[in-house]
Amino acid sequence: MPKMNINGAELYYEEHGAASETIVFAHGLLFSGRMFDDQVGALKDRYRCVTFDFRGQGQSEVTRDGYDVDTLYEDAAELIERLDYTPCHFLGFSMGGFVGIRLAIRRPELVKSLMLIDTSADPEPEENLLEYRLLSLITRWIGPWAVAGRAMPIMFGQRFLSDPARVELRKKWRRHLLANDRIGVTRAVMGVITRQGVYDELDKIRVPALIIVGEQDVATVPEKSKRMHARIPNSRLVIIPHAGHMTPVEEPEAVNGALEEFLGRLS
Numbered sequence: 001m002p003k004m005n006i007n008g009a010e011l012y013y014e015e016h017g018a019a020s021e022t023i024v025f026a027h028g029l030l031f032s033g034r035m036f037d038d039q040v041g042a043l044k045d046r047y048r049c050v051t052f053d054f055r056g057q058g059q060s061e062v063t064r065d066g067y068d069v070d071t072l073y074e075d076a077a078e079l080i081e082r083l084d085y086t087p088c089h090f091l092g093f094s095m096g097g098f099v100g101i102r103l104a105i106r107r108p109e110l111v112k113s114l115m116l117i118d119t120s121a122d123p124e125p126e127e128n129l130l131e132y133r134l135l136s137l138i139t140r141w142i143g144p145w146a147v148a149g150r151a152m153p154i155m156f157g158q159r160f161l162s163d164p165a166r167v168e169l170r171k172k173w174r175r176h177l178l179a180n181d182r183i184g185v186t187r188a189v190m191g192v193i194t195r196q197g198v199y200d201e202l203d204k205i206r207v208p209a210l211i212i213v214g215e216q217d218v219a220t221v222p223e224k225s226k227r228m229h230a231r232i233p234n235s236r237l238v239i240i241p242h243a244g245h246m247t248p249v250e251e252p253e254a255v256n257g258a259l260e261e262f263l264g265r266l267s
Contacts, residue, residue, distance in 0.1 A: 003059075004082065008076045011065060012059035013052035013083075021112075022085040023263075025051045026096025027078060028118070028246075029192050030151065030177055032058025035093065038252035039210040039259065047089070047263075052079060053097070056184025067191030069095075073102040080110050089263065090159060091115040093222060093248060095192055102198060104205045113266055114209040115259060118217050118245050121199040121226040121231075124192065131148035132193050140186040144178050147188060157216040157244025173249060202231035209235040212255060214243030236262060 003010045014033060023043060025036045033051025040049040053060040054072055066075075076099050080088055090111050092100030095120025104114045124132070144151075152174065153161065160166060163197045209232050213225035222239060231238040238258045243251045 003109045004079070006078045006082065007013075007066070009039065009055040009075065010061040011048060011052055011055065011075065011079065013079065015040060016040050016049045016051075019045075019047045022048040022088040024076070024080060024085055024090050024091060024116050025049065025086045026090070026092040026099050027051070027058070028052065028094030028096055029188055030057075030155070030180060032176070034058070034176065035246070035249055036091075037250055039091075039256060040255040042252075043259065043263075048085075050083070050088075052076075054188065056181065056188045058228055062181050062184035065187075067104070067187045069098045069191060069195040072191070073099045073106070073196075076100075076103060077107050077110060086173045087112040088111050089113045089115065089266075091259075094119050094120060094245065095188075098192070098195060101202070101205070102252075104207055104209070105198065105201050108206060111207050113207050113263070114205065115262065116209065116225075116228065117211070117212045117255070118214055118220050118221045118225075118247055121197060121202055121228050123195060123197040129193055132189060135184045136189040139180075139182055139189075144180045144185065145174060145181050146239060148174055148177050154219050155245050157214060157242060157246075157250055159216075159244070160244060160250040169249075173246070198260040199227065199231065202228060205232050206234070208266060210258065211235055211237045212240060212247060212258055213237075214245060214247040214250065217245045219245040234237065242266070 032053045056062045090100045097116040104111045211225050213222045239253045
């Protein structure tokens, strides 16, 4: 699969399907476009599904700078334009949602609809900053393995973490965490936790929006999604029972059902 120089960084991307309408998937911190495998598998027969890896993560280049959310938004906008995906359905999970919100506000001509999963329009809560900075420091100097035990309960809900039937799936996503480049991911963490809020601009979003959140999400709690839903005109809110932060991985059937219903209404 190809890479393209976008805004000074070699970004890895994949295309699946050849339909006329495109869904661009933007992943969350610590992961890559691989986190959407279940969604791509469900939608690729009806949509061109495009995943990409943000700089410093997955198979994209570890750059010296450019990890702030505003630069990531510019990366996504350039990718959409260069590959002629305009206008696209944009699906952003967590960090990818920070990007999607900014796209819909600042470059509305690029976005046909907006799907936000387990994300927020607010700055990082102050009570999280010390812990996340410490985890980032440990990752940088020791490696992702040193913080995986703490990161997993932040990223995944208790049902997923305790389900005997999902032992292998937990191992798979733990391996994804451990595969992170320690420099790239720590730069990405700092970009996320120092982001500015855009909550006061949400009413500028005019495209149809779907907001999905896991009932047990502790990284971006459901109240954040409820606040966005109240502020974004023409938005729909879906709360996924028993799911933590990684709803596309933890409860793919429920997420896929919500996406299909939302997109079906648009068509």
